[in-house]
Amino acid sequence: MNVPYRVAVRSLVVFFLVVVFISAGLPPGVLAQGGPESAAAPDSANPLFLPYVARDGGTLPPIIPPTTNPLPPDTTKELLSVSPDGVTYTFDAMTTALAAVAPGEIIVAAPSDAAPDGFLRRVTAINQIGGDVVVQTAAATLEDAIQQGEVHLRHTLTPADIRSAVAVDGVTLAGVDSLAPNASFHIELDDVVLYDDGMGGKVTADGSLDIAPSLNFDLVVRNWRLQELAFTTSVQETAEIAFDVKVELSGKKEKLLAEYTLAVITVPIGPVPVAFTPVLGVRVGIDGSVHVGVTWEATQVATLTAGVRYKDSSWGPIHNLTNSFTPVTPRLSVGLDVKGYAPAEIGLRLYGVVGPYSGVHVYVKLEADVFDTPWWSLYGGLEVPIGVRVTVLGHSLADYDVVAIQFRQLLLQATTAPPTVMP
Numbered sequence: 001m002n003v004p005y006r007v008a009v010r011s012l013v014v015f016f017l018v019v020v021f022i023s024a025g026l027p028p029g030v031l032a033q034g035g036p037e038s039a040a041a042p043d044s045a046n047p048l049f050l051p052y053v054a055r056d057g058g059t060l061p062p063i064i065p066p067t068t069n070p071l072p073p074d075t076t077k078e079l080l081s082v083s084p085d086g087v088t089y090t091f092d093a094m095t096t097a098l099a100a101v102a103p104g105e106i107i108v109a110a111p112s113d114a115a116p117d118g119f120l121r122r123v124t125a126i127n128q129i130g131g132d133v134v135v136q137t138a139a140a141t142l143e144d145a146i147q148q149g150e151v152h153l154r155h156t157l158t159p160a161d162i163r164s165a166v167a168v169d170g171v172t173l174a175g176v177d178s179l180a181p182n183a184s185f186h187i188e189l190d191d192v193v194l195y196d197d198g199m200g201g202k203v204t205a206d207g208s209l210d211i212a213p214s215l216n217f218d219l220v221v222r223n224w225r226l227q228e229l230a231f232t233t234s235v236q237e238t239a240e241i242a243f244d245v246k247v248e249l250s251g252k253k254e255k256l257l258a259e260y261t262l263a264v265i266t267v268p269i270g271p272v273p274v275a276f277t278p279v280l281g282v283r284v285g286i287d288g289s290v291h292v293g294v295t296w297e298a299t300q301v302a303t304l305t306a307g308v309r310y311k312d313s314s315w316g317p318i319h320n321l322t323n324s325f326t327p328v329t330p331r332l333s334v335g336l337d338v339k340g341y342a343p344a345e346i347g348l349r350l351y352g353v354v355g356p357y358s359g360v361h362v363y364v365k366l367e368a369d370v371f372d373t374p375w376w377s378l379y380g381g382l383e384v385p386i387g388v389r390v391t392v393l394g395h396s397l398a399d400y401d402v403v404a405i406q407f408r409q410l411l412l413q414a415t416t417a418p419p420t421v422m423p
């Protein structure tokens with residue numbers, strides 16, 4: 001069979017994946033100081049939609065040093081602006097709380113109109129310019145602000161929590177007006193362009209994704225040091241994606257379909273508000289090369305727990321996985337090596353700064369070579385990268401990244417002879 005330099009290829013790639021309920025709880029003993037859970041009242045400025053439980057205090061009494069200054073609402077309402085680099089805070093007037101702050105001390109605040117993610121900063125200078133109060137700041141961490149305390153967060157993400165959204169053409173979120181506590185993110189894809197060579201060659205995606213994520217976060221600070229941290233994510237996901245390839249394809253073609261920034265969750269450590277902003281991102285892509293049209297599909301059902309924890313001065317992954325695949329024999333005529341995937345990515349920002357994150361990357365990969373025996377193989381797999389960026393957490397530990405789950409399973413192989421390839 002002749003293979004021209006450029007071919008018009010229609011490649012239909014359909015894979016269904018269901019990532020079913022993931023145990024959201026941490027193993028006993030992960031946090032030695034964890035106390036019984038109690039329901040927390042929603043923040044009236046940023047309403048929460050149950051199920052949501054925050055343990056605000058546990059059994060470890062909070063100790064907040066006098067150098068940490070939580071700014072009350074009557075002060076944050078005077079905040080006019082924050083510079084794009086997050087260094088300069090301009091207030092409309094001097095308040096009692098601002099007058100009590102000295103350079104070198106910490107200011108911390110819950111979300112406000114001018115600072116929708118809240119803030120945690122070290123003051124370097126305070127000046128009155130005209131009628132305004134200009135506060136210059138530098139980065140600070142929870143270890144700087146808290147001598148002792150703990151925070152525990154359990155939260156299910158729903159469309160009702162969306163604060164802002166960015167999506168590419170062809171991507172729509174269904175049912176965003178639903179306030180149901182168990183509502184999922186149902187995302188429709190209609191001819192979404194992943195690649196366009198400008199000469200008629202395109203890679204497009206169609207289909208839908210239904211995602212119901214939740215997350216847990218636990219943190220303990222003692223004697224100015226972060227002693228324990230745990231972050232786990234849970235996802236229920238169903239995806240039906242079709243790729244249409246009309247170009248000779250090589251390499252990775254990927255696009256961020258949508259990113260949803262959700263309502264801030266504020267959990268107190270004593271008088272210090274700890275502000276969390278969950279972010280859900282959805283991508284889709286293919287990676288490899290296609291030389292001639294191909295169709296393949298597979299269904300995956302998986303139950304997993306994935307996370308990381310820091311305890312006794314060391315990091316370690318949290319993971320558990322059971323799954324199964326139901327493949328369909330692919331149709332193809334010559335060589336290729338291509339992986340189709342649709343990852344959901346969950347991030348948790350502290351005071352707007354990147355913190356813990358995780359991803360659920362499910363894929364179906366087809367490898368074919370007419371000179372091999374068997375000449376094609378179909379694989380299903382799952383990768384769960386997870387990590388913590390410690391910028392706003394503390395100085396006593398470094399960033400941590402790990403692939404908590406990495407799984408690949410052979411689904412099918414060719415049982416017939418390959419097609420004849422003409423020179």
